[in-house]
Amino acid sequence: MWPLKPGYEYPRNQWYVAGWSHELNNETPVERWFLGEPVALYRDKAGKAIALEGRCPHRNYPLAKGIIRDDALECGYHGFTFASDGRCVRIPSQEVIPAVCRVKAYPLVEKWQWLWIWMGDPDKADESLIPDHDEIRLTSPGWVAVEALDRVLECRPQLLHENLTDISHLAFLHAGTIGTDAVASTRVEVSQNERFLRGSRRIAGETLTGFFSDVLGYDGTVERVVLIDFYAPSLHVALESFRTPEGEVIGEFRVHHAVTPAGPGRTNYFLAWSRSFALEDQGVTDTMNTVFEGVIQQDVEATEAIEAMVRQMAEPKELLVRADDHSIRARRWIEELIEAER
Numbered sequence: 001m002w003p004l005k006p007g008y009e010y011p012r013n014q015w016y017v018a019g020w021s022h023e024l025n026n027e028t029p030v031e032r033w034f035l036g037e038p039v040a041l042y043r044d045k046a047g048k049a050i051a052l053e054g055r056c057p058h059r060n061y062p063l064a065k066g067i068i069r070d071d072a073l074e075c076g077y078h079g080f081t082f083a084s085d086g087r088c089v090r091i092p093s094q095e096v097i098p099a100v101c102r103v104k105a106y107p108l109v110e111k112w113q114w115l116w117i118w119m120g121d122p123d124k125a126d127e128s129l130i131p132d133h134d135e136i137r138l139t140s141p142g143w144v145a146v147e148a149l150d151r152v153l154e155c156r157p158q159l160l161h162e163n164l165t166d167i168s169h170l171a172f173l174h175a176g177t178i179g180t181d182a183v184a185s186t187r188v189e190v191s192q193n194e195r196f197l198r199g200s201r202r203i204a205g206e207t208l209t210g211f212f213s214d215v216l217g218y219d220g221t222v223e224r225v226v227l228i229d230f231y232a233p234s235l236h237v238a239l240e241s242f243r244t245p246e247g248e249v250i251g252e253f254r255v256h257h258a259v260t261p262a263g264p265g266r267t268n269y270f271l272a273w274s275r276s277f278a279l280e281d282q283g284v285t286d287t288m289n290t291v292f293e294g295v296i297q298q299d300v301e302a303t304e305a306i307e308a309m310v311r312q313m314a315e316p317k318e319l320l321v322r323a324d325d326h327s328i329r330a331r332r333w334i335e336e337l338i339e340a341e342r
């Protein structure tokens with residue numbers, strides 16, 4: 001699907017964020033869509049998080065509308081019951097349970113407050129492939145990490161990826177909060193290692209805006225470093241670092257954007273952030289939450305407006321410039337991951 005190559009949607013043998021730990025319990029299943037499949041999420045009595053295919057194989061009733069009984073999921077339509085490994089353990093109207101009557105059970109891992117799901121071949125689900133939560137400062141000492149928000153966007157996943165890898169938009173879409181002209185006019189340097197694709201900008205002599213000077217408690221000129229690390233295909237980590245002209249760090253924060261395709265034209269978006277300053281200050285947390293919520297709403301509206309536009313175009317097209325380098329390399333990386341699964 002455009003702007004990916006025709007027929008390309010998303011890589012399957014990958015970890016994606018499925019939600020927040022606090023959403024799951026042993027009483028009410030949660031339904032969510034990932035990679036074009038419905039999934040029912042819940043916990044067993046021991047607290048283990050479980051993800052089952054969310055469509056009853058009998059008559060396609062959503063399994064998340066059913067009841068959790070003895071750690072199994074009972075369909076709310078005719079009572080077929082599926083154990084946490086996906087096996088059908090009960091068909092109320094007959095004794096014999098055909099072997100084909102089962103649902104998929106997906107590997108699901110909890111790290112920090114995130115649930116990570118593997119929608120592809122379960123034999124390939126290697127937990128060590130999940131981005132290191134210490135490295136991205138969700139679990140490291142000296143940082144406070146905050147669960148911020150989640151949204152379902154009416155746009156193809158790639159539009160959100162390319163919003164996140166193109167921060168020249170900050171100066172325009174988010175002018176007045178997190179964007180300044182210098183963010184757009186500073187050249188991006190792109191580099192890659194085996195874990196992430198990084199876009200870096202170093203902006204010297206930036207005057208802090210109201211929001212940043214409020215939360216950092218600093219008034220004056222700074223060097224601002226913005227790094228966007230893309231852990232393909234599911235996570236973008238933005239680092240904002242502010243230093244005095246002498247090079248002393250005033251404060252740093254990271255924003256963690258998890259992008260999980262719901263289907264070809266719909267996208268789950270989970271946002272967390274962490275900071276290394278004012279660790280105990282609830283006022284700073286509240287201010288950052290409020291500002292990020294407004295910023296994300298602007299991104300949601302922009303990507304959904306682009307989706308509506310390209311859906312009307314017989315042949316979608318674009319005109320790329322130098323600042324799109326990071327986005328295009330991220331796009332190629334996703335295509336390579338899809339290609340490797342073919």
Ligand code: FES
Nearest residue numbers: 056058059075078
């Ligand atoms: S649809 Fe689920 S038991 Fe019939």
Ligand SMILES: [Fe+2]
Nearest residue numbers: 173174295299
């Ligand atoms: Fe944005």
